[in-house]
Amino acid sequence: MRLIRRGDTGPAAADVRSVLVTLGLLPDRPEAAGAFDAECETALRTFQQRRGLIVDGLVGPDTFRALTAARWRLGDRVLFRSLSAPIVGDDVAVLQQRLLELGYDAGRPDGIFGVRTERALFAFQRETGISLDGTCGPATLRALHQLGRKVVGGRPQFMRESEILHHRGPALLGKRIVVDPGHGGDDPGHVYNALTEARVVWDLAARLEGRLGAVGVHADLTRGPDSGPSEVQRAEFANATGADLLVSLHVDANSNPDASGVATYHFGSGLDDSSTVGERLAGLVLREIVSRTGMVNCHTHGKTWEMLRLTRMPAVQLDLGYLTSPADRGRLADPGFRDVVAEALLVSIQRLYLASDIDPPTGTMRIPVAG
Ligand SMILES: [Zn+2]
Structure with missing residues (x-):
């Protein structure tokens, strides 16, 4: 456009x-x-x-x-799962949020009326005795407005994801993680002389993949060293693997050479204050990298970027330094630095699955290699 x-x-x-x-x-x-x-x-x-x-x-x-x-407010139109093109809008996001608050698993409140939203709506209709049609029309809207909150605390998505995390147990063994090195193929990403974002993140992904494998985690990469699938293809691939987590790797750039540091991103639409496992992992990754490398902390942010929006598992994007910053560039070009970051990523993922009472201080944890 x-x-x-x-x-x-x-x-x-x-x-x-x-x-x-x-x-x-x-x-x-x-x-x-x-x-x-x-x-x-x-x-x-x-x-x-x-x-x-x-x-x-x-x-x-x-x-x-x-x-x-x-444009869309809840009640403006009848909502249902359309098979030709899904209904998308803030009204759908509010419906999903409301269903989550009432204890129904509508998935991530992403504003897309899909299978999970329909399933949650059916469950809601069944339990409240409204005619079962999976459609959000006047009767369903009335019932939604009349019912009080079953889940209190305002962070239902966070609680639901935490519950899944808890069910799957504290160990890394048997987990599936999708590692997404950004760009690739015809798209080098940010470029500075011979150093390209696509190459740097590919190398980092390969180092992380090796470490994950060593502790019994199955890692899937969204691309090979020279291919460059679209964001939608990457998200579809990740969803098809049924992974527990997704980590997308990028490097930033800026016209100002003084801009430097590391930032992490998780899904956040600004429509609700729900905190998710993705947000928690984004915080852990940032903390671990900053403490191990001394890079500038550019914080954690909620975004609605394609990889975060279209993926169904908790997802985090890492922007590891600025290729335009001399200090960051020096780090990124150093394989030893990339090893430290791969280690920091592994430890963050491990922390996510550990109970908080056995969470050792940041920067000190070492993962024993299995076998
Ligand atoms: Zn990038």
Whole structure:
């Protein structure tokens, strides 16, 4: 699609404005109706920040998708599982959130009406005695509004994922983890002279794969050393493996050479405050890498990027340093550094499966090699 940006006029710009007005981010000024002006750009940036999107003030595919979804309030339309093209919108996300609060497993509140949402809705209808059609119409909406919360604490998705984690036991043995080295094939990612993001993260992925194998974890890589599948293909691959976790590996870059440090990302749409296993792992990975390498801590953030949104298991993206920073670049080029990071990733994953009372201090844990 063509980017919609400041200075644009016409139907597309008018659409963007009208959504931002509906959301209360922009005053309704009829004289400005078709104009993407400075005020509109500021409102768009606020929207992007709240929704975990890249804050650039431009309407590209991701922002367009989020704006389209944001038009819908629960009750605006009948919701059901459409087999041709799934129904997508904030109304679906709110429905999923509500079902989760009531104790029904609607999966990640991603705003896509899929099989799990339908199954949760059927279960809800069965238990509340509404006609069983898997459709969220007026009767179901009324029942949803009338019922109190079964799950209190406001973080149902977190509790559900934690429960699964608990059920599968504290050991790493037998777990399946998808490691996703970003880019590859025709897409080198960020490039600095001979150093490419695709190569660096491939090497890191291979080191992590070896370590995981040594402790009895089955690791699947989303690509080979020279291939570069799309984000959607990677997510579909990960879902098909039925993995317990996904770790996506990237490196950042910036026009400012002073920008440096490590950041981690988990799924977060800004629609609810639910914390997930992904968020916990993102925190552990960041903590472990910062303490072992002394890199600048650029924190953990909720995002709605494709790999985080389309994957069904807890997923974390690591942005390991800036290729444009001389200090970070020196680290990334050093195989010893990549070994330390692979170790930090392994330890973070191990910590995730350990009970908190036996959680040793950060940076000290060593994993014994099995066998
Ligand atoms: Zn990247």
